[in-house]
Amino acid sequence: MKLTLDRAALLKPLAALNRIVEKRTTIPILSNILLKAADGRLTLQATDLDMEATAGVAAEVEMPGAITLPSATLHDIARKMPDGGRISMEANADGTHVVVKSGRSRFTVIALPPGDFPDLSAGEMPHSFSMPAKTLARMIEQTRFAISTEETRYYLNGIYLHVADGEDGPWLTAVATDGHRLARARAAVPEGAAGMPGIIVPRKAVGELVRMLDTTGDVAVSLSPAKIRFAIGDEVLTSKLIDGTYPDYLRVIPQGNDKRATLDREAMAQATDRVATVSSERGRAVKFEFETGRVAMSVTSPESGEAHEEMEADYEAAPLTIGFNAKYMAEILGSLDCDKVAVTMADAGSPTLIVTPDDDSLLLVLMPMRV
Structure with a gap:
């Protein structure tokens, strides 16, 4: 195998495939990446036996062939080469090592035979x-x-x-x-x-x-x-x-929640994050008190003190006090791409449903906490 290609073209797939390769493994071939050169392209493949990724890049292939090289080493070589450079790779006749060159830099990297590389993609996918x-x-x-x-x-x-x-x-x-x-x-x-x-x-x-x-x-x-x-x-x-x-x-999805509050998503996320500042790391419970036209969020921590904030809410049901994990609420609100969010509840101990008022493609359920 002998080829030459742009350093930038090689670095991008190497960075992605290197994340799949197991850093600690008792099987040496799994630390390697499979390289196949043919027809003006270099194909790279990595696996951890549970997952396999393949990527291809354009290359000047002088001699087609296949080899496996240590993923981390090859990635580091490409990463440390100057921008805009070219990298050449040439395997010896026995396939035991590959000479990697770029500019005035030269590396001899130990290789393993490609026949030992596992193939996860085999089998029918109907x-x-x-x-x-x-x-x-x-x-x-x-x-x-x-x-x-x-x-x-x-x-x-x-x-x-x-x-x-x-x-x-x-x-x-x-x-x-x-x-x-x-x-x-x-x-x-x-x-x-x-x-x-x-x-x-x-x-x-x-x-x-x-x-x-x-x-x-x-x-x-x-x-x-x-x-x-x-x-x-x-x-x-x-x-x-x-x-x-x-x-x-x-x-798990509640069907009979009859108490509905519509709030500004971004304002709710920011207010929840602010009052959670004094919550304990273990629980991170925030108390939500829903009343007509408003919701109050508060935290009382024996170690850190108290926090309280109010915001407007389109809410007309009976008053309800309920607790939520601040981290979970933040992740849910962050997953939504909308201005308004609808929170529907039954009582302080039942699952809460969170949806986008004008989009039924996403549904979120959050279990309450004791407060």
């Missing part, structure tokens, strides 16, 4: 569809904050992607919950997605997917009950799915 990348990115951004980090309930450690029936027809639906809050985002069902199984996309893959979807155009999605693949241009992300049954989240 369900395929395409959808706007921005739409899928929106659904993920609006739900991923609620993914559980509790390993004992591993089936909550991802986003549940499925087709769900609604009052106005089926929807492609993304759901995440950690037991304290729940986020559900939905979009029109893309052509070809109607028969897909419900799947749980792992948290790590979700994080990489958000970066990958930061683009225009469509994303091609292929999946089976065990794996999912996302493809945009030269970038492909393949991930194993969480093998588990997602709980019946519809049971």
Whole structure:
């Protein structure tokens, strides 16, 4: 293998793929990145056995071939080279090392055989569809904050992607919950997605997917009950799915909440953050007192003191005092892209529903706290 390419063209995919490579592994090949040079392109591939990412860049290929090199080392070499430079790579005949050159710099990097590199993308993925990348990115951004980090309930450690029936027809639906809050985002069902199984996309893959979807155009999605693949241009992300049954989240969504307050989203977020300044880090509970035309937010901390703030609210129901975790409320309000937010409640101990008044594609549920 022998090739030359722009330093900037190599650095971008290396930075992305280097995040997937396991920093501590007992399997040496998993610390490496697979490079394949052919037909004027260099294809790079990384995996941690649960997830695999592939990217391609243009290159002047003098001799096609494949090799694996340590991901961290190659990334550091490219990162430390001057801007605007060119990088050449040439493997020896035995494939045991690669000479990397840029300007007056020369590195000899130990290589491993490409035949030992695992292939996660093999196997049939019978369900395929395409959808706007921005739409899928929106659904993920609006739900991923609620993914559980509790390993004992591993089936909550991802986003549940499925087709769900609604009052106005089926929807492609993304759901995440950690037991304290729940986020559900939905979009029109893309052509070809109607028969897909419900799947749980792992948290790590979700994080990489958000970066990958930061683009225009469509994303091609292929999946089976065990794996999912996302493809945009030269970038492909393949991930194993969480093998588990997602709980019946519809049971958590309240149906009879009769006390509704409409508030300015940004003002509510800022006021909640200010009064939470004196709350204890452990609980971060903020008391919300809803009365006609207003809501008062307050915190009383034996260690730090007290805080109190009021704001206008479109509220006409019976007075209600309820407590919320300030951090959870901030993340929910931050996931919304709207001016106004509607908060519907039943009582101080029941789940609260938070929605955008003029958009039913996003629904959020927050469990109250004792105050």
